[in-house]
Amino acid sequence: MKILKFGGTSVGSAQRMREVAELIHASHLQRRIVVLSAMSGTTNALVEIGQLLYAGDATTATARIEALRQRYHEVARELLPDAAVAGQAIQNLDQHFDTLLGLTAAPLSADGERVILAQGELLSTLLVHRYVTQVLGRPAVLLPALDFMRLDVDEEPDAPAIRELLAATLAPHAAQELFITQGYICRSAQGSVDNLKRGGSDYSASLIGAAVGAEEIQIWTDIDGLHNNDPRVVQGTYPIRELSFDEAAELAYFGAKILHPSSILPAAKHGIPVRLLNTMQPEAPGTIISSQTGAEAIKAVAAKDGITAINVKSSRMLLAHGFLRSLFEIFERYRTSIDMITTSEVAVSLTIDDATRLPQILEELRRFGSVVVDENQSIICLVGNLEQDAHGSANRAFAALKDIPVRMISYGGSPNNISILVSTHDKTRALQALNAGLFQR
Ligand SMILES: Nc1ncnc2c1ncn2[C@@H]1O[C@H](COP(=O)(O)OP(=O)(O)O)[C@@H](O)[C@H]1O
Numbered sequence: 001m002k003i004l005k006f007g008g009t010s011v012g013s014a015q016r017m018r019e020v021a022e023l024i025h026a027s028h029l030q031r032r033i034v035v036l037s038a039m040s041g042t043t044n045a046l047v048e049i050g051q052l053l054y055a056g057d058a059t060t061a062t063a064r065i066e067a068l069r070q071r072y073h074e075v076a077r078e079l080l081p082d083a084a085v086a087g088q089a090i091q092n093l094d095q096h097f098d099t100l101l102g103l104t105a106a107p108l109s110a111d112g113e114r115v116i117l118a119q120g121e122l123l124s125t126l127l128v129h130r131y132v133t134q135v136l137g138r139p140a141v142l143l144p145a146l147d148f149m150r151l152d153v154d155e156e157p158d159a160p161a162i163r164e165l166l167a168a169t170l171a172p173h174a175a176q177e178l179f180i181t182q183g184y185i186c187r188s189a190q191g192s193v194d195n196l197k198r199g200g201s202d203y204s205a206s207l208i209g210a211a212v213g214a215e216e217i218q219i220w221t222d223i224d225g226l227h228n229n230d231p232r233v234v235q236g237t238y239p240i241r242e243l244s245f246d247e248a249a250e251l252a253y254f255g256a257k258i259l260h261p262s263s264i265l266p267a268a269k270h271g272i273p274v275r276l277l278n279t280m281q282p283e284a285p286g287t288i289i290s291s292q293t294g295a296e297a298i299k300a301v302a303a304k305d306g307i308t309a310i311n312v313k314s315s316r317m318l319l320a321h322g323f324l325r326s327l328f329e330i331f332e333r334y335r336t337s338i339d340m341i342t343t344s345e346v347a348v349s350l351t352i353d354d355a356t357r358l359p360q361i362l363e364e365l366r367r368f369g370s371v372v373v374d375e376n377q378s379i380i381c382l383v384g385n386l387e388q389d390a391h392g393s394a395n396r397a398f399a400a401l402k403d404i405p406v407r408m409i410s411y412g413g414s415p416n417n418i419s420i421l422v423s424t425h426d427k428t429r430a431l432q433a434l435n436a437g438l439f440q441r
């Protein structure tokens with residue numbers, strides 16, 4: 001079995017959906033599960049509808065739902081030339097818009113908001129499935145992700161439950177080769193509709209791949225593989241042909257937007273190669289992520305914004321043992337994970353990316369000594385095989401950053417990663433300087 005995931009841009013219009021369907025249709029793979037995201041822009045529109053309802057503005061929310069409905073009707077008519085087939089699809093699409101309208105009648109609950117967010121993937125899979133079966137005439141099974149994607153009580157994917165439920169969902173279709181399902185959406189341990197957080201369709205594909213023991217997971221997007229730097233802010237980036245699971249996981253976690261932060265872990269656990277491919281240029285080789293690692297020292301740079309740095313200075317730390325443990329316990333109590341940490345004899349600096357519980361954390365930290373908080377920071381992560389760094393690329397990286405104020409450096413924690421904290425204001429400049437210093441050929 002292979003897993004093929006297509007992102008929002010890849011299914012972003014009727015034309016793109018046709019191209020995706022042709023790709024699925026033309027590839028003479030054996031069995032495959034196709035995982036689709038919502039059409040680009042849809043999840044953002046649904047988020048906005050949720051926000052309007054939270055703010056009590058049902059009138060504007062209704063207008064947005066109707067505008068979205070019109071857009072989907074147009075896509076259906078463009079995609080499905082036979083009027084009867086399009087009419088039937090529009091009736092089915094309308095069931096989802098009626099669900100959305102039904103949620104405008106009363107104050108929105110958190111459960112209601114998750115039902116709203118789930119509609120995007122239900123709509124895109126409905127349309128692509130209809131095109132594959134009715135226009136291309138290819139048998140394909142639409143698998144409802146809500147039947148098998150499960151979270152556990154800690155709100156993490158429940159891998160054993162997913163494996164069992166997916167096997168049961170697939171069992172009646174032993175003779176079928178092509179399956180289409182929704183990325184991103186799932187059910188909570190309590191059975192209510194939930195999701196894997198923004199960008200979560202990559203994670204769905206990886207979890208599904210792990211659950212069925214797939215031979216390969218393909219992530220089809222709008223770029224020819226994972227690039228050595230963020231192509232949105234740096235010119236002249238290029239795709240990296242090979243990455244190890246560890247390198248790709250670091251890049252995804254530290255901001256390479258092409259991959260959801262957690263999406264490599266299930267594939268890595270089961271040793272399933274992940275291939276990043278370009279829907280707009282299917283013949284390009286893309287990036288292969290596997291247990292192999294290439295020879296270059298620093299292969300890529302990524303940046304993660306929205307970081308808060310906290311510095312705690314305490315005389316109690318001097319020659320004291322157990323200090324760090326009591327400090328970390330505070331973060332554990334508030335379920336807030338720490339990304340970077342540096343220490344001196346009397347001070348600790350650390351970073352968090354989820355500042356939801358920052359006020360409570362700070363109140364407790366102030367018992368240790370003086371606390372300074374810097375918001376709007378970015379972690380720049382340099383990833384590669386640093387054990388191979390015989391050519392001093394780490395030195396070249398630091399030299400490249402000579403004009404940029406660096407707040408923290410973390411080096412040596414992993415053989416794959418050097419993390420550098422800068423103000424978000426300096427991020428673009430830092431990424432460009434690193435590009436010139438490390439990669440310009
Ligand atoms: N290091 C990187 N390599 C490739 N793409 C990146 C990188 N960093 C950011 N991106 C951006 O990620 C985008 C693809 O991710 P995303 O928009 O989530 O795709 P999809 O909608 O297919 O899931 C690319 O268009 C590119 O602009």
Ligand SMILES: N[C@@H](CC(=O)OP(=O)(O)O)C(=O)O
Pocket residue numbers: 006007008009037038040043044120183184197198199200201202
């Ligand atoms: N539709 C969801 C899930 C997703 O993964 O989308 P994409 O593959 O386009 O990043 C989102 O926008 O967050």
